[in-house]
Amino acid sequence: MVFRWIRRNHPELLRYEDALLDCYKDGLQDDLGLWARLAEQMAQQPREADARAFVPDLLGSRPPAAGQLTAPPLRAALANPELAQEVEKFADWITSFANNNRVGGRVLIPGRAGGRASIAKLVPIATPFHEGRGATNIETLEWANTAVADGTDVLLLDFGSPMDSEAWRQMCARLCERGVLLIGVGGDTGNEKPNYPVWCEDVLTVGALHKDKLARSASWDPTKGKPEIFAPEDTAWADPARKFTTGRPGSFQAALGVLAAALTVWSIDRSFSADEVRQILLDTALRKQATRNGKRSVFYQLNLDGALACARTRLLVNVLRRGPASERELIAATGLSRDLTRPLVDGLEETQRIRAAYGTDTVRYELTGKPVTAGVWAWGQPPRVA
Structure with missing residues (x-):
């Protein structure tokens, strides 16, 4: 339908025919207003210009649906120092991930222009981790406090230790009360040993799958219901596959996939609460079974289409x-x-x-x-x- 409309109303775009399908997949889809604006943009460009280069700005400027005009972009923060060095690639990946799943807009980073139609903004909170050593409990707690004080909606907890922490339990409970969605990296010890703070009750803990089966390295304790949800151990499953470094496959990459899914789902209706987004991911998850230590138990797999x-x-x-x-x-x-x-x-x-x-x-x-x-x-x- 869209391409018939283009032939009738903006045949000049047909000179970029090779790029039009990519523009459609990148998020323009059935929005005829955006196609008309693309035609206006391309009329001012040389013939060799790439139409695809204009798609992100068009998506970022698209007004949100009625009733969501007052909702600012979601704000997300994560502590991983490797990813902080590739934040632009990470933001572009989530943008493409959302657009390919028919959610328009883009993910912003510091210095990147955008508006209320944006999907999310990555909050520039300095990582508590330093080269050559880890972070102390006090440093990670201070990092979380700073992120939330800056208005963060989604916090990815990608650190922890086997030691239970009452301070972190109280912190997680307080963050949930403030409407923050907590997503945690479940761990890759291959046993039932917990990892705190990500195994706290208020954290949506993510485990790793290998080819839709429980990864041998996945930390999993079905008696405690942790992790609550599992996702592929490598973000290569997503459309598009990631183009940033995230280390070896495991629960960290699985949690990045769940983070992208949560931001995309929440962007559909910003009136959702963090609890509702969490529940959508859990209610639509696929029920699977696996054997660990000779016992057959149930786990749940992220179901993006269902969510x-x-x-x-x-x-x-x-x-x-x-x-x-x-x-x-x-x-x-x-x-x-x-x-x-x-x-x-x-x-x-x-x-x-x-x-x-x-x-x-x-x-x-x-x-x-x-x-x-x-x-x-x-x-x-x-x-x-x-």
Whole structure:
């Protein structure tokens, strides 16, 4: 549909035909307004200019959906010193990750222009880790305090020790009360030994998978429910694959994937709380089994497609809570494209969570009053609990 529209309205873009599909995948997709602005930009450029180079700025300037105009970009912080040296590549990777999953906008870093349509901003908090030695408990606690004082929404805890810490337990509880989503690197000891602070109750702890199976190196204690969620041990699974250094495969790279997923899900509806984003990731996770120390136990695997479907379904339901709406009104209120909206509306109607009210001019949908459970939120995706 988009390319037919381009041929009719902006045939001058066809000279860049080889780049148009990449522009679509990079996030322009069905937004005809952005395509029109791209045509304006390219009209001022030499014929050899690369249309793809203009996509990030176009996405970053796109206004958010109605009802989200007051929401600033999410703020995320992490302590890893290696990644701090490649923060621009890391930001670009999350931007492409979100855009390829039909979430527009970009991830900002210090010095990079952006607006309220941005997905997130990486907070420039100095790492507590120094070359040649680790960080003390006091230093990591001070780092977390500084990050949160700067308005951080998502904190990646990629450090720890086997020693339990009451100070960190209190810190994590306090951060959750303030609405911060805590994501922790589960560890790669290959046994049940805990790792603090990432095994604190308030942290969404991430373990590593190897080819969709529990990695032999993964730290895992099913009796304590830690880690709560597992993801591939190498971010090469993501689309696009990462282009920054993150060391050897393991739970750190798995946690980066969950961080990208959390930011993408939260960007769909900034009215979500940190607890709701965490619950979406857990409710839509795939139920798997593995054997450790001769015992068969359950673990849960990140299900990105299910989490995105869940977030978008909740967004549609929240609009309908304000009253009946047509498909066109749902699209306008949520900012979702028709091809994303239609299957979710069909799913809600088939499970009798909404019904069509036929008027004289157009079909409008309204809630039936039936509760929308986790399996319905992620219509078409396997729910966590049967």
